[in-house]
Amino acid sequence: MWSNHINYYLSMRTHELVLGWIEKQLSDGHLVLGGRLPAERALAEQLEVSRTSVREAIRILEAMGLVRAGVGSGKDAGTVVIAEPAMALGAALRLHVATQHLPVADIVETRVLLESWAVSRAKADAPEFGEAARLLDEMDASSAVDDFLALDVAFHLALAEAAGNAVVSTIMGSLREAIEGYAAALTANLPDWESTARRLRSEHRAILEAVNDGDGGRAATLVAAHIEGYYREAGLGQAPAEARP
Amino acid sequence: MWSNHINYYLSMRTHELVLGWIEKQLSDGHLVLGGRLPAERALAEQLEVSRTSVREAIRILEAMGLVRAGVGSGKDAGTVVIAEPAMALGAALRLHVATQHLPVADIVETRVLLESWAVSRAKADAPEFGEAARLLDEMDASSAVDDFLALDVAFHLALAEAAGNAVVSTIMGSLREAIEGYAAALTANLPDWESTARRLRSEHRAILEAVNDGDGGRAATLVAAHIEGYYREAGLGQAPAEARP
């Protein structure tokens, strides 16, 4: 059509141009959470680029957890703006772990740091702790391993969210997701799941108790020991120091 | 060609299939850092998909900081595996900040947490501190604002890396990048840059001194005050609590 009038001298690839346009729409508030992007064909025509380039830009936004593409028409159709950074960051971290650039031990350590900070900083009357208590009751009633683990994820996420810092809870969620595959595979190898589950339950209760006492420091210590103990038992986070660059 | 024999029932999009193949190559060690992916056309033929789908997968990997695509032939040509999660995560965070889903204040708070943890945990004889000291000497000699800020970035990155946790330093880098645009714009508005620079210099020296004394706790306190003070002066991180969801 116009074959590189614009982006040739800027040495900017076409899909980056599209990306820039969309980012501007977001910054300016013309695109808001839950809103829909123009249809791919319409956007391509409007920006005078090919649909391919528009699609590449959308793939990138999708990978970042900023939009979700849905086929068909009506409710879930079209490309809509969402806000799910945790899943996106988690996938990215997972891939970097696969390249052995990010040691699993460092991820576990970071998780301990963030989660213990969250409980030590949160106020005891934060609503998330009520939710956390409810989840513990549910865990007492569930015997299946999968159910237990799903509730465990929700419990720890609730703790992370109690501090009221969206960035910390987002990163927590993505760290967890990045190593979930490793942890789940090893859970099956635990010597005695029942006794482990019993220990985890009591440790969870102790953490919440410390929080309710207003003793953030104790809560942080308990959380750190809880997480480190679990991964140690599962055989994770033992990467030798010489494996690092 | 074969129009959805495979991924129809798996409800998996074609580019995700490509993504999965590449991730497996990474996990299995068939693709290593610095290695090159097969050419797009070759990969498309090998996986029996269109080049379009291969390209969408590569765009995603590029957005995650896992590969870099280069045209031409020879040295920098082809799609090579890299490991630059910081830039990629930074871009993602920046976009989420644009949607106002991640408050700038939370990013600053997280940065304070990670960086103060890093200096408190690092050993005083970590080589990164030597590099940090060298950077400070360079800062003393530089008067231009841009040079000063670039060295400042390098200094703080060196502090973050001193703890030896790749995940923490990566996240630190991306947090910094996500708000760099905001901070840079406000720097020009500082009442008196010269006096600010003088203060920053002395605070930097004090931090390194605490580290050298082996007093990680004091270093952490100083780092926290240093960062918070800077952003407060620049007018960032003041988001009111009611702005949060």
Place this chain on the structure above:
DNA sequence: GGACTTGTGTGGTTAGACCACACTCTATGC
């Protein structure tokens, strides 16, 4: 021997076509 031309392989971009899907409208039959 040096400067030029050609060849080759890479990613970058485009146009146009078709598919699967989910909804909406409209005729059809009772």
Place this chain on the structure above:
DNA sequence: GCATAGAGTGTGGTCTAACCACACAAGTCC
């Protein structure tokens, strides 16, 4: 009158085939 089957419409998903810009390598001319 109303319920249902069918056509219509708009969405993203995929594919093909072609061309461009680039960077290097090898041959070619002077």
